[in-house]
Amino acid sequence: MQQLINGIQLGFVYALIALGYTMVYGIVRLINFAHGDVFMVGAYLGFFALTSWHLPFPVAIILAMVGCALLGVFIERVAYKPLRRAARISALITAIGVSLFLEYFSSLKFVFGPYFRAYPRPFPIRTFTIAGITISNIQIIVLAVAILLMIALTIFVNRTKTGLAMRAVSFDHDTARLMGIDVDNIISITFGIGAALAGAGGVLYGIAYPQIHPFMGIMPGLKAFIAAVLGGIGIIPGALLGAIIMGIVEKLTEVYISSTLRDAAAFGILILVLLIRPSGILGKKRDEKV
Amino acid sequence: MKRFNSFNLFKPGSTALILSLIIFTIIEALIITRVINPYIQTILSLAGIVAISALGLNLIYGYSGQFSLGHAAFYGIGAYTSALVTCLIPKTGFLAFPLGLTAGVFASGIIALLIGLPILRLKSDYLGIATLGFGMIMNVLFKNSHRVIPIMGGASGMRGIARLTSFPWVFCFLLLAVIVVRNLVYSGFGRALLSIREDELASESVGINATKYKTISFVTGCMLAGLAGGLYAHLYSYLNPDNFDFLKSIDVLLIVVIGGMGSISGTVLAAIGWALLLEGLRVILPSGIQEWRMVVYPLLLIIFMLVKPSGAMGGTEFNFLKPEEYRR
Numbered sequence: 020m021q022q023l024i025n026g027i028q029l030g031f032v033y034a035l036i037a038l039g040y041t042m043v044y045g046i047v048r049l050i051n052f053a054h055g056d057v058f059m060v061g062a063y064l065g066f067f068a069l070t071s072w073h074l075p076f077p078v079a080i081i082l083a084m085v086g087c088a089l090l091g092v093f094i095e096r097v098a099y100k101p102l103r104r105a106a107r108i109s110a111l112i113t114a115i116g117v118s119l120f121l122e123y124f125s126s127l128k129f130v131f132g133p134y135f136r137a138y139p140r141p142f143p144i145r146t147f148t149i150a151g152i153t154i155s156n157i158q159i160i161v162l163a164v165a166i167l168l169m170i171a172l173t174i175f176v177n178r179t180k181t182g183l184a185m186r187a188v189s190f191d192h193d194t195a196r197l198m199g200i201d202v203d204n205i206i207s208i209t210f211g212i213g214a215a216l217a218g219a220g221g222v223l224y225g226i227a228y229p230q231i232h233p234f235m236g237i238m239p240g241l242k243a244f245i246a247a248v249l250g251g252i253g254i255i256p257g258a259l260l261g262a263i264i265m266g267i268v269e270k271l272t273e274v275y276i277s278s279t280l281r282d283a284a285a286f287g288i289l290i291l292v293l294l295i296r297p298s299g300i301l302g303k304k305r306d307e308k309v
Numbered sequence: 310m311k312r313f314n315s316f317n318l319f320k321p322g323s324t325a326l327i328l329s330l331i332i333f334t335i336i337e338a339l340i341i342t343r344v345i346n347p348y349i350q351t352i353l354s355l356a357g358i359v360a361i362s363a364l365g366l367n368l369i370y371g372y373s374g375q376f377s378l379g380h381a382a383f384y385g386i387g388a389y390t391s392a393l394v395t396c397l398i399p400k401t402g403f404l405a406f407p408l409g410l411t412a413g414v415f416a417s418g419i420i421a422l423l424i425g426l427p428i429l430r431l432k433s434d435y436l437g438i439a440t441l442g443f444g445m446i447m448n449v450l451f452k453n454s455h456r457v458i459p460i461m462g463g464a465s466g467m468r469g470i471a472r473l474t475s476f477p478w479v480f481c482f483l484l485l486a487v488i489v490v491r492n493l494v495y496s497g498f499g500r501a502l503l504s505i506r507e508d509e510l511a512s513e514s515v516g517i518n519a520t521k522y523k524t525i526s527f528v529t530g531c532m533l534a535g536l537a538g539g540l541y542a543h544l545y546s547y548l549n550p551d552n553f554d555f556l557k558s559i560d561v562l563l564i565v566v567i568g569g570m571g572s573i574s575g576t577v578l579a580a581i582g583w584a585l586l587l588e589g590l591r592v593i594l595p596s597g598i599q600e601w602r603m604v605v606y607p608l609l610l611i612i613f614m615l616v617k618p619s620g621a622m623g624g625t626e627f628n629f630l631k632p633e634e635y636r637r
Binding site for chain 1: 427428430431432434435437438439441442443445446448449450452453555559562563566567570600601603604606607608610611614615618619
């Protein structure tokens with residue numbers, strides 16, 4: 020039960036990253052490999068906001084989100100937009116290029132530095148025991164912030180005009196354009212929102228597992244992507260569901276089987292789900308046509 | 310179905326034979342006269358090994374359109390298997406190396422068949438993700454291998470593998486890989502692969518057994534990766550699970566796409582260029598800014614993709630690799 024809570028906490032962090040993957044994939048069919056590194060940049064922005072500039076925690080999260088959103092839009096404009104008409108693999112390779120660039124550029128000494136850094140705790144850890152389960156205030160904050168952001172995202176996508184436009188673009192670019200939607204703009208907004216969520220995820224990851232380094236984004240990025248596939252890629256609630264399953268499975272394997280087999284378990288589940296339900300848990304099966 | 314003449318390397322006057330002999334002689338002469346030091350010789354061998362592995366992925370992805378992000382896993386299976394064989398039977402002398410390589414090739418092939426049969430049903434990105442997952446699982450297994458077979462060393466790596474790979478070996482196997490892929494692609498089999506790449510459902514409707522062709526292509530490609538892995542294991546005499554992780558699969562994919570999908574010449578050139586670029590940047594950049602090497606490399610990659618998204622030689626070949634009726 021205790022591990023279940025820990026797993027859910029990890030799952031919510033994955034969910035924040037997975038949402039960006041799923042939204043971007045839903046709209047441009049691109050596996051945005053650089054997304055995990057945007058998450059890393061978010062963690063570092065939060066780090067500097069908390070340590071060097073002594074900003075309060077909520078401001079640090081907002082700063083990381085805004086910074087990452089700008090980065091996300093910038094990456095999209097420079098690296099992906101020119102390739103929108105090219106083969107999909109070209110954009111994928113560019114995404115890998117951006118990912119490597121962010122990792123190694125961040126490792127330079129005058130940027131973030133190639134070393135591990137201890138993440139500051141913005142407040143002392145307190146733990147509460149309710150019915151035999153220990154919950155720390157960190158866990159409560161991670162869950163609260165993540166849930167708040169996801170509610171905000173759901174409202175945005177379902178209730179605003181921009182959200183409606185996003186759904187239209189993910190359905191069909193050309194028809195959306197005919198309806199007078201500025202498709203390029205909507206794609207940029209999608210990248211921005213996804214990146215902002217990843218940025219928030221980075222800060223939450225930092226305070227929950229207090230160590231960051233320039234390559235920290237690779238594994239959570241891949242796992243979040245897998246969570247998105249698990250839930251059904253392109254489906255926003257699916258990303259959350261997939262991420263929580265991933266988080267719980269990972270924690271349970273780590274504790275009850277072996278911590279070295281943690282990743283193997285996660286990817287084993289992925290392959291099983293793909294074989295049984297290739298479109299993901301919440302995905303709908305589409306008929307094929309020539 | 311139209312038949313193509315198979316590619317005969319030893320036909321008198323064959324451009325490919327002359328060209329490969331010239332290249333080989335020049336490089337060997339430079340090695341013997343010590344113009345090329347052992348370090349550069351290792352880089353050249355590495356380039357050839359990467360080219361063999363990339364040819365395998367080109368067959369899987371470039372020609373058959375089956376997106377694989379787990380190529381390094383098969384490279385690793387070949388490397389570990391052949392290293393185990395040469396370590397366990399060291400007394401066979403000259404035969405040990407070919408035996409080890411064969412074992413590596415077949416281990417990769419058998420595992421590719423077992424994995425390929427279920428997962429090749431998946432399409433495009435989903436297949437990519439499934440192979441990525443397989444690669445991750447293999448990586449975890451390599452890291453925990455010492456629990457079953459102690460000499461595999463687990464996460465700390467496998468040591469003490471005999472240094473048996475030399476440039477002539479690599480060169481001969483690269484030539485063999487080129488001929489195998491060339492003859493597969495320009496045949497009825499190759500046409501079937503291309504039609505599956507373009508539209509799987511449509512090609513099935515005209516009677517092509519897509520599952521069969523996809524599986525053969527996947528297994529052959531993975532066997533080439535296994536061969537490359539075996540050569541790699543005996544080049545550095547040290548194996549680490551990190552040499553076969555997700556990023557290494559990405560490296561091979563980069564080479565295939567940069568060289569141009571479905572181009573043998575492009576893949577070989579890109580593999581050599583890639584190895585020389587990564588090492589070349591090490592030499593060109595002043596020692597103070599060595600860490601910039603991996604910053605410059607992805608930047609070049611992004612710029613290249615923005616300028617030429619179809620890769621260096623997408624869909625084209627050097628003339629001598631084409632069947633006669635295709636030549637200009």
